[in-house]
Structures are given as C-alpha cells and as structure tokens.
Amino acid sequence: MAEPPLLQVDAIDAHYGAVQALYGVSLAVRAGEVVSVLGGNASGKSTTLKSVLGLVRPTRGRILLDGHEIQGRAPADVIGRGVASVPEGRRVFPEMSVHENLLLGAYPRRHEKAAIARDLEDVFAAFPRLAERRRQPAGTLSGGEQQMLALGRAWLRRARLVCIDEPSMGLSPRFVDAVYEVLFRWKAEGQTILLVEQNARIALELADRAYVLQHGHVVLEGGAADLAADPAVQKAYLGAA
Template sequence: MLKVDSIVAGYGRTRILHGVSLNVPKGGLVALLGGNGTGKSTTLKAIVGLVAVQEGQVVLDGRVINDVPAEQRASLGLSLVPQGKEVFAGMSVEENLLMGAYHRRRDRQGIASDLEGVYQRFPRLKERRKVNAGMLSGGERQMLSIGRSLMARPSMLLLDEPSAALAPRIVEEIAEAILGLRDLGLTLLLVEQNVGMALDIADHIYVIRGGRIAYEREVGDGIAMEELQEFYLGGQEH
C-alpha cells in the first residue's frame, strides 16, 4: 500500500534522511524504531507531506505522491498522529474530535456515527467529552489524538511515539487500541522507542539510524534481541 523508496529529505539545507526505504503492506502493522534524532518523525512527515522529499519517491497504492500537498494526502487516506499528544487545550474533548472531521463538516450523519465509533473505542473519551482537553491525563490525550485522526476516516494511520511518557498500564491500553485499529482494517505505521511494545504488536520492524535504515526484520520467528540492540544502540550518526 505504502512504499517509501530511497527518500532524501531534511530541513532547509540540512539533510536528515539519506535514502530511507520501507514498505507497509495493506492491513499491515509496521514499526519504525530508533533513538532520538535519528529521523523517525522526519520520515513520517515526509510521508504525509509536511516535509518535502528531495530525492526518491513516496508511493501510495501505486501512485507517486511526492508532489501531492499534505491536505490532499489526508483525503487519500493518510493521517498522522503527531508526536507529543498535542491537543487543542482550550477546547473540549468533543470539539477536538470534531476538528478531525473538519474537511467533511457537511456530512453530519457520518460525523455523528464516527464520533460514536471513537467513543466506543475509547469509552474514557466519552465520559470526558465535555471536559477541556487541557485537563486530560497523558494517556487520555494520546487517545484523543488518535481519536481525532480517526475522525478523518483514514485508511492508513501513522503514529509517532504514542507510548512515550506513559505508565506501563496505559502503554498496554494504547497497544490494545492500536491492535484494535488493525482489526478494523487500518494500515499502520508506528514509530516507537519502546522496543518491547513494538515487538509485541508489529509484524515487521525497521530500525533507523543516522537517517538510514540500519536493520529490518519480520517479527515472529524469534528476533535476536542482541542483534536488534546492536543496530538500535550501536554508534552515532554517520
């Protein structure tokens, strides 16, 4: 479904990605792992069009989308749940969710049923729907951030470190929620620093280091942790 082919990208003249390639098959759950500053968020931003691709291709369902603007990529089904659990703090939980459906605001019935769908998936958000989003716990904010993305009816969700800074019990809840989204038929690309969580739920992993894919492996037939750790922790940018 998504093919990232040797992309080079960065900020201004600084190159951050030096030819990143990865594949996410339809219905798959792929994890992109790596340490701080290795280019994980930049990769997701390049996929959704928030960072320009200088070389290489982003291919969605067989179509090169390098030149498609970010808003249009959203209508092609791509949705990013950004790092940092950002929510509109001055707005209620429900208003935040409705923002996710802003581009199809005339579809009242569809929006109402999608809202109900998000509330079923995250009952805590329903309980707190009138609450100012700034008052939510970290876990609740992450759920809200995912819920808001779902309101855009994506076919592919890109999640940037959804487990960061959350208690283990909440990380488990988020992991369950992500598996639930996979069962719903969504295609998922998950950026994580929590290797254990990623190995628990992903079917394929990539490790990025210094803007390059350093390791790639199918999950399942016993990933050698030492081998993974060597790529994950070994060395700095090159």
C-alpha cells in the same frame, strides 16, 4: 502477481538546512499491514514519517501512495488522499472540547452523520475517560488522555493509512497499555498503520514488519517477530545483555 504497496517510500534523502537527516531510506506498507519504524533519538524515524505526511520535503527519491507520487505535496493534500496523522505531542486544540476535537477528525466525511455518530460512540466505548470528559476543554486533559483524544480523532477520519508518531512517549505504563489496546484492535480490524516508536518491545508485538534506522539509514528490516528475536535488536532496543 502481488498487489503493489499502499505506501512506497523509495530511496529518499532529507535535509534540515545543511544537515542531512535521511540517506536513501526505503520502506513499504501494504494495505491492512502494521509497519513499525524503530530507532533511537536522531535516527531519522520521525523525519521519515514527516516526509510521508508532507511536513518535510525530501531532497531526493519518491514517495508513492496508491502508485501516485506525493513527495513534496502539502500536508492537506496528503491528508485529503486518505491519510490520518497522530503526531508526536498529540497536538490537540486546547480551547476546544473533547467532542469538538473528535469531530474535526471526521470533517472530511462530515456528510456521513449517522456513521460519524456510531464512530463517536465507538471512541467513547474504547476510551471511557474521553466519554466522561467530552465537554471539557482538551487542554485540561492529562498527557495520556490527550493521546487517547489524538487516536480518537484519527479513528473518526476512517483513513486508509494512519501515521502514528511516538504514541507511548511520556505516558505512564497504564496509559501505554490503553493506547496499544486500541492499536491492537485497529490491527484486528484491518487498519493500515505506519508507526514510529521508541518502545521497540511493544511496537514489535503490534507490527507485522519493521524497519530499524540509525543515523538516517535503514540498517535492518524484516518480519517483526524475526527482528524481535535478532540479538542485535535485543541488545540495542530490548534491554538484552
């Protein structure tokens, strides 16, 4: 019998006031898997991720992490269960240094001093620009550098599930490549990732499986390679004529 998914989103609805954003959305993420959620603006993909993280309370349905219901729990409770977040817009602490921001990611495992020191060096090796700026206030970094910092902070968490919201948004192609180089490394190391992304081409290259949302509904799901070859996906998201 196959093991149950690490994360199971089961037929959730979500509202912002009187406006319904999600309609019966279901998805699953197995341990060691990368799953992408694709869609255009207002498709519901970020609301799905925020529902997992406890930032939005579903009005119907269930969200299970390791078989335990987490829908409606506070974000701190969800994070405490082994989830890390790389939010849209980075959300670094601008007055704190790069080094201090990274250490915040490791706070739940703060007693593992030797392991944290090794992980910090791994982050600085992966992102040399952060190493050069480790004493700088995070608010002085470029957008691409802040995205690297947000990823590094999640790396220090050593989470069982990393939820990433629009990592390529607003970045130059050079920074997108740098960010995804690290995500491909995480995948190779077996990190479980739930990724929300508008850049469908690179998201499907990274993912094992994907879901496509439109107007709050899941309209397609399947293996990432199969979806990348689907004419409807190519036309809507990959620029095919």
